[in-house]
Amino acid sequence: MNISEKTRAAISSSIREALCRYVSGDENSVVTDIHLMPKQDSGELLIFNDDDEELARTIIDEWVDCDSDNFITEVESVLRSEILVLSEQGYLEKLSLLKPYSFVLVDEDKETVAELMLIDDEDTLLLSDELLKGLDEELDAFLKDLLEK
Template sequence: MKLSAQSNILIESAIREAVNQFTGDEEQTIVTDIHLLPKQDSGEFCIFNDDEEELAKVIIEEWIDNDTEDFYQNIERFLRSILNKLKEEGIFEHLTLLKPYSVVLVDEEKETITDLLLMDDDTMLVNDELLKGLDEELDDFLKKLLEN
């Protein structure tokens, strides 16, 4: 799925708007997740907190009536790249949120699809590609260990 430059700007602006609500000199807020909800049928991109309070909302024209089955997979890659860009800019560094907190992709039932970004001082969220085959490797290691 290809998004226009205007849609890229809208999504990035919505994320900035949501995150900016957690800046300032206020006490630290306990929020464990910032939820990103793209709606395939209406084109809405909603961002909300743990209490389901809306932080930002925009309409992405390319998403309206998009009926592709890999919608969330495409959106995941796209949102992950935007979030990494914003993280490199440092917009997540000085928020009034207690760490760790995550930015998660959710579906219309508000079920978590995947963690897109984990902010913590000593934890790193790794890519699924890095973890492929890890279960088999650990099973083989344990089997060899127990045989000796």
């Protein structure tokens, strides 16, 4: 999905708006994950916390009535890259969220589709399909080997 700079700016602005309530000089005190819900039919991007409290909402013009069959997959990479930019700019270091916390992509039923980024004390871990590829098979082989001994 090719998106414009205007769209990238709108996404980044919405994420910043959602996180602004968690920016403080206090100790890490809030326990939550940040959920991002793109809606293909309306073009909305909703951002909320674990308590289903809406933190931000915007309409992404390029998503309105998007007819792509891979919409959620395409949006996943866009959202992940915008969160990565905010992380590289140091914006996520200013948050009073208790680590570890995650940015999670959810569908309209609020079911997790993908974990976009996990922020931990040690460092930032980006989750991707490539990283997790073959993990199930490796764990199954390891368990089988353990049980046979």
